[in-house]
Amino acid sequence: MRSKGFSGGTAVLxxxxxLLLVGLTILxxxxxxTGFGLVRVEGSSTRSTRVTAYSQGEYITSVINLSVPSVLTVESSSKxxxxxxxxxxxxxxxSNIYLYAVRPTASSGGIYSYTNISGDYYYVVFSNVTPTVSYLITPLNAAVYATLIFTGIVFSIVGVVAVTLGVVLRTPPKPVT
Incomplete structure (x- = not known):
């Protein structure tokens, strides 16, 4: 008497x-x-390298507007x-810049990091030649998008594993009778 249902080969198929369908969906x-998170992180960050002469030997960036708590990273060629x-x-x-300058949270080799600050600022440089200054503003909410990127990568890996299993899985050999 035969049982109703799938045979071993049909069940594997x-x-x-x-597995292929679920794997492709997860992938x-x-x-x-991941793509959404990358676009949002890149879209929420601001970069600039422009400085203008404010007075003799004094250079400033454009206004750095930190309307939401952010991390500001500045690289400057001048101490x-x-x-x-x-x-x-x-x-x-x-001679008095140190009195008014916001202290960086961290600094190393001409790179200064200011964490969790908000408000409007200029980055001011005193130099005999036009200095090199670049800055990056990253809002703290970008961490949410970084979590999305991580989650997307994990999902992609799980999807690839499921698709691979779906492709590699073989029909069990028929028993010898």
Missing amino acids: VMRRK ILGASV NSGLIPVYALSLVNE
């Missing part, structure tokens, strides 16, 4: 199709979430520089 979902609140720009000179 159905399982392969389901597409993971790639989409005689600092992040100055907009209201203090007219008060700053080469």
Whole structure:
């Protein structure tokens, strides 16, 4: 008497199709979430390298507007520089910049990091030649998007594993009778 239902080979075929379908779905979902996160992180960050002469030997960036708590990373070729609140720009000179400059959270080799700050600032540099200054503003909410990127990568890996299993899975050999 034969049992109703799938034979071993048919069951494996159905399982392969389901694994392929689920794997492809998870892979597409993971790639989409990763792409969305990357676009949002890149779109929420601001970069600039422009400095203009403010007065003789004094250079400033455009206004750095930190309307939401952010991480500001500045790279400057001059040690005689600092992040100055907009209201203090007219008060700053080469000998008193340290009085008005916001202290960086971390610094190393001409790179200064300011964490969890908000407000309007200029980065001011005192130099005999046009200095090189670049800055990157990353809002703290970008961490949410970084989590999305990580989740998307995990989903993509799971999707690839499921698709691979769906392709590699073989029909069990028929028993010898």
